[in-house]
Amino acid sequence: MTHPLDRLFATIAARKEADPSLSYTAKLLAAGPERCAKKFGEEAVEAVIAAAAGKKGEVVTESADVLYHLMVLWAATGVTPDEVYDTLAAREGRSGLEEKASRR
Numbered sequence: 001m002t003h004p005l006d007r008l009f010a011t012i013a014a015r016k017e018a019d020p021s022l023s024y025t026a027k028l029l030a031a032g033p034e035r036c037a038k039k040f041g042e043e044a045v046e047a048v049i050a051a052a053a054g055k056k057g058e059v060v061t062e063s064a065d066v067l068y069h070l071m072v073l074w075a076a077t078g079v080t081p082d083e084v085y086d087t088l089a090a091r092e093g094r095s096g097l098e099e100k101a102s103r104r
């Protein structure tokens with residue numbers, strides 16, 4: 001069974017060919033990467049506000065919005081989930097503190 005995020009990305013990628021009057025994703029993609037980036041930023045801020053207010057339920061729903069808009073941004077900029085997963089895999093097992101120290 002495919003992961004829900006992979007299924008969502010497949011739907012988003014397929015919307016590149018869809019009619020913007022029939023699909024929100026197609027409308028966003030047709031508006032270009034800058035518009036997609038702005039929407040992602042707005043949704044991220046909404047998640048930040050929910051977290052700062054201690055509203056766990058809203059953190060969950062805003063997180064879903066953030067993930068959707070991040071994937072729209074990947075589609076708009078030609079990034080694939082595998083590229084992101086590979087980057088995460090390459091970091092596996094290396095502490096963030098260790099990586100930070102190596103930059104000093």
Ligand SMILES: N=c1c2ncn([C@@H]3O[C@H](COP(=O)(O)OP(=O)(O)OP(=O)(O)O)[C@@H](O)[C@H]3O)c2ncn1[C@@H]1O[C@H](COP(=O)(O)O)[C@@H](O)[C@H]1O
Pocket residue numbers: 008011012015022023024025026039064065068
């Ligand atoms: N997961 C989502 C999803 N999450 C959030 N959104 C939309 O993202 C929008 C952002 O919220 P806002 O409050 O900022 O909306 P808004 O003010 O109307 O947006 P703007 O006019 O500013 O762009 C809302 O319209 C939400 O419905 C999503 N739209 C689509 N999906 C998925 O994408 C699939 C394809 O959707 P369509 O492309 O619309 O067919 C759907 O079946 C879902 O699986």
